[in-house]
Amino acid sequence: MEQGISVLQRNDTLLITGKLGSAVTSTAESIMKEFIKSGSEWKFRIHKYTDLPVEFESKTVNFVYGWFGLYNDDPCSVRGVVLQCNHIANAFKYKSKKHVKFIIGLRSDFQSLYHKDLEQFNEDLLHYKLNLDTVDKTRDKGYEEYFEKRIKAPCKKSGCKCKTLKIEMMEKKDSKIGIPLKLAILANDHELIPQFMEMRSFKKTLKTHFCSLKKSDEKLYQIIMYVCLKGELKRSEEIDKDIVGNLHYEITKENIGEKMETLEKYIRMRKSEKRQSVAPEKATYIFWHPFIYICAFHALFESNPDEVMTYCNIDAILQLVRPERENREDYFTVSASSAKVKLFKSRLKPEELQDYAAHPLLAQ
Numbered sequence: 302m303e304q305g306i307s308v309l310q311r312n313d314t315l316l317i318t319g320k321l322g323s324a325v326t327s328t329a330e331s332i333m334k335e336f337i338k339s340g341s342e343w344k345f346r347i348h349k350y351t352d353l354p355v356e357f358e359s360k361t362v363n364f365v366y367g368w369f370g371l372y373n374d375d376p377c378s379v380r381g382v383v384l385q386c387n388h389i390a391n392a393f394k395y396k397s398k399k400h401v402k403f404i405i406g407l408r409s410d411f412q413s414l415y416h417k418d419l420e421q422f423n424e425d426l427l428h429y430k431l432n433l434d435t436v437d438k439t440r441d442k443g444y445e446e447y448f449e450k451r452i453k454a455p456c457k458k459s460g461c462k463c464k465t466l467k468i469e470m471m472e473k474k475d476s477k478i479g480i481p482l483k484l485a486i487l488a489n490d491h492e493l494i495p496q497f498m499e500m501r502s503f504k505k506t507l508k509t510h511f512c513s514l515k516k517s518d519e520k521l522y523q524i525i526m527y528v529c530l531k532g533e534l535k536r537s538e539e540i541d542k543d544i545v546g547n548l549h550y551e552i553t554k555e556n557i558g559e560k561m562e563t564l565e566k567y568i569r570m571r572k573s574e575k576r577q578s579v580a581p582e583k584a585t586y587i588f589w590h591p592f593i594y595i596c597a598f599h600a601l602f603e604s605n606p607d608e609v610m611t612y613c614n615i616d617a618i619l620q621l622v623r624p625e626r627e628n629r630e631d632y633f634t635v636s637a638s639s640a641k642v643k644l645f646k647s648r649l650k651p652e653e654l655q656d657y658a659a660h661p662l663l664a665q
Contacts, residue, residue: 305332308429309362313393313402314427319433322482322592325406328433329364332404347573350385355581357392357401364407365389372591373620373633374411374596377660379418386422393425409434410477427654433479444468444480451488462495471523475503477632478592485590488508490566491635504632507596521560523550525567529597532614534568534586544612558582567593595621595633610644615653618645623661635642637662652661 307313309332319325335346342360347638349367357363361579361644365385369378402501405426412419421425448468456463483503487494497506514522528534534557545552557564561581568586588594598621602609610618622645625636637645642662649657657663 302328302331302335304432304647305329306336308431309336309402309404309466312429314426314429315402315404315432316428317404317406317433318412318430320477320479322408322485322590323409323433323479325433326364326366327409327481328431329366329404333362351381353385353388355433360400362402362404364404364406368405369411369415369615370620372595372617374414375619375660377615377619377657379400380646383414383418383421385424386419390422390425398544444484447484447488450492452484452494452589456491460497461491463491466494466498470501474501478503482592483588483620486593489589491498500517503592504596504599507593508600508603511600515604517565520552520556521563523548523552524557524560525563525597526550527552528568528586528588529594529601529617530609530613531589532617536582536584536586547612548608568596599635606635606637607644608643615648619657619660619662 305315305317305328315332317325317329319328330345330347337343337345343362344358344360345362345364346358347366348354349363349371351367353365354521368382369375372650389403389405392403403426409432443636445468453463453466468480471480475483486503486507487497493506496509497503500506500509511522512524514525526548527541527544529543529551530548536554536557538550538555540554542548564586567588567590570581570584570586574584588597598609598613598617602622603611612621621634622637623631623634625638625640645662646654656665
């Protein structure tokens with residue numbers, strides 16, 4: 302955080318990179334909050350890269366996230382990314398009128414994958430970099446302290462598996478996701494610890510957990526998977542009868558309300574709405590981290606692949622589904638047969654077919 306503040310004091314842009322779950326967003330928020338504490342007129346705003354304003358407010362630090370996809374990369378997003386990078390770069394042409402600063406949060410694997418597309422912005426936007434993937438003894442000590450205080454200490458069960466859990470066990474596998482996310486998952490749901498210690502994989506642990514809910518609490522399972530298909534839950538909206546009917550779900554607005562306390566393990570109010578003090582019944586709920594959504598998506602695709610390809614929100618399919626390939630398994634994606642890809646294609650409008658023509662799902 303100190304490094305980031307130092308960069309912002311001297312420069313107008315800061316790039317923060319890290320693997321999924323390495324606390325890129327929370328680090329950026331901490332930097333912004335600390336930066337504006339000085340009593341100046343500065344404020345901060347958070348934007349998904351697809352939702353940038355036409356004009357940026359004066360004396361504002363803007364954190365921009367979601368580049369190339371929120372869950373995984375969408376190969377067809379490159380053009381939009383370049384356009385928005387140009388939009389940000391253009392903001393500096395009018396510095397005499399408006400003074401703005403930007404923090405760009407980018408997954409480190411996306412930066413490597415799309416480095417040629419981003420090359421033109423290396424000098425202006427991506428020059429000053431904070432990489433959260435690098436080893437830092439001070440930060441590692443902080444992880445250990447969090448682990449002891451938030452996961453081990455609150456548990457009073459003498460025979461609980463958490464007593465033999467060590468932070469080193471979380472570092473060896475699932476190298477695609479960061480330690481902060483792994484710690485947050487176990488702090489959020491202590492009951493996952495025995496399963497994780499058996500599987501040693503957070504993806505398998507969460508996927509198995511979601512599948513098990515189908516038997517232990519079917520109503521909760523149905524609501525979670527409904528949110529997975531929709532991408533979000535608007536408490537003020539009526540239930541989508543198409544999805545509920547075709548998946549034979551028996552959920553209503555009333556029983557969603559009854560399950561809200563338990564649902565908070567998985568979905569939470571959008572941060573922006575929470576800041577604005579939006580009433581819970583009028584708020585939009587999303588999975589508290591993209592990785593939790595990914596695991597729910599994998600669980601649902603395993604049991605209902607046709608329904609996922611037919612009813613799931615298009616953005617998630619573009620990011621998380623790839624055509625079948627021999628001897629290849631990607632950590633974040635699932636494989637769809639040509640018949641299932643055909644189901645997805647049948648949903649798309651002519652202009653969408655054109656926009657996504659280069660996507661692996663449509664290019665075969």
